[in-house]
Amino acid sequence: MADSDRTARRPGLPPTPPPIPPHAGGADSAPQPVPTNADEALAIGRRHFPEVGSPGGPAELFVHEFDLGYLIHAGWPPPADPTAPPAEPGGSNVVVSKSDGEVSFLPNFPPEAAVELYHRSYRPKSS
Template identity: 90%
Template sequence: MAESDRTERHPGLPPTPPPIPPPAGGRDGTPQPVPTNADEALAIGRQHFPEVGSPGGPVELFVHECDLGYLIHAGWPPPADPTAPPAEPGGSNVVVSKSDGEVSFLPNFPPETAVELFHRSYRPKGA
């Protein structure tokens, strides 16, 4: 669709949203890094978390290796009031595939549960 087509207004329809930017890491034609060890996987995973030690950021990132990839999850400082609900619930784990470097996001489950979910949902590219 040409840029001039994007700005054309059609009565009764909302404006066309801007194009979605291409995803980073491999899908835009650049080679996807494939980790060969936990340190390389952690370097890839760091790109998906706030900086360690930054205000509101994690205190540490942990790596758990499994047969299909590396699970990276954040360790957060203990809350000031442990009985209060979390200020920002949610979060995610990041898994970097050993076979192709693909990055997947999983719910913030304990590592064993997240790895089990990854095993059930992961489909290598081309499979």
């Protein structure tokens, strides 16, 4: 599919969300850094979001620590018209595993729902 196909709008439909970033881990890549605290997890997760404060980028990034990892999610500036639908719906949360540093992408759910989804789908790598 050409880039122009992805950005084309069809009347009555929201814009096509951007492609999901490539998986950060993998069998052929170097070992992922394993975060030991929220600041280190944020540094890893920051690579998967637009620059904070950039045009169209998040206003800030938040870290939610839980038993298996760190959930990084973006805070977006308030829209000019709060009654209008979002210009670009979608997005994702990033989870950095505490056990091996693996980066996973989850839907842009509230933190508690995203953590619950991660618990349901998490499968540790077999050694």
